[in-house]
Amino acid sequence: QQRNAETLTKLATLYESVSDALLYLGERPEGHRAVLQAIQLREQAAAANPGSPATRKSLAIAYFSASRLKVDLGDYDEALRLNELCLKEFDRIYQAEPGNKAARYNVALALKSLASLQSQKGRYQEAAESSRRAIELDQLAVKANPDDAPALLDLAIDYSTLGNAEENLGDLEGALHEYDRSRELREQLYRRDTNNSRLKDRVAYINRLQ
Numbered sequence: 001q002q003r004n005a006e007t008l009t010k011l012a013t014l015y016e017s018v019s020d021a022l023l024y025l026g027e028r029p030e031g032h033r034a035v036l037q038a039i040q041l042r043e044q045a046a047a048a049n050p051g052s053p054a055t056r057k058s059l060a061i062a063y064f065s066a067s068r069l070k071v072d073l074g075d076y077d078e079a080l081r082l083n084e085l086c087l088k089e090f091d092r093i094y095q096a097e098p099g100n101k102a103a104r105y106n107v108a109l110a111l112k113s114l115a116s117l118q119s120q121k122g123r124y125q126e127a128a129e130s131s132r133r134a135i136e137l138d139q140l141a142v143k144a145n146p147d148d149a150p151a152l153l154d155l156a157i158d159y160s161t162l163g164n165a166e167e168n169l170g171d172l173e174g175a176l177h178e179y180d181r182s183r184e185l186r187e188q189l190y191r192r193d194t195n196n197s198r199l200k201d202r203v204a205y206i207n208r209l210q
Contacts (some may be wrong), residue, residue, distance in 0.1 A: 060089035
């Protein structure tokens with residue numbers, strides 16, 4: 001079964017490379033079909049070797065990438081479904097290794113993306129819940145290293161996302177509190193490095209899976 005999983009993983013990687021080439025050439029529908037084929041292969045690999053964290057992580061990343069492609073295609077319902085599958089896989093890895101910092105980070109990242117999609121679909125209560133959980137995880141990272149600028153920025157973005165959800169739920173006082181917490185962290189980070197424009201307003205997380 002392990003050998004079968006390895007073969008399926010190699011095939012999935014090949015389809016992902018084909019997808020990258022097609023997307024680079026502007027062939028988005030064909031590129032997306034190749035990504036979906038890669039996901040099917042990675043799902044089969046995970047089923048063949050369920051105890052492999054690396055196999056499950058690759059599946060989670062495939063779900064995440066496909067979710068972002070669905071956003072580009074305007075299919076937010078499917079993007080949400082894929083993001084939820086991504087979170088489920090990352091969660092499984094983190095629960096098995098609660099001390100794994102990269103696993104914790106990836107769960108928080110999946111939650112950020114999920115909260116954003118939930119907000120775009122008007123599911124603000126769910127977005128608030130996803131953001132609160134991301135906050136809990138990112139606070140652990142900051143507690144472990146208070147000078148970690150990326151961790152602080154992650155937390156600042158969590159506060160902003162939660163503030164947006166609470167604003168849309170009509171909790172203006174709660175929203176203002178979260179926006180203030182986000183602003184304070186961003187200003188703190190910018191004062192540390194005024195030449196770093198990424199610390200001024202960085203919102204792109206797509207390529208930050210660890």
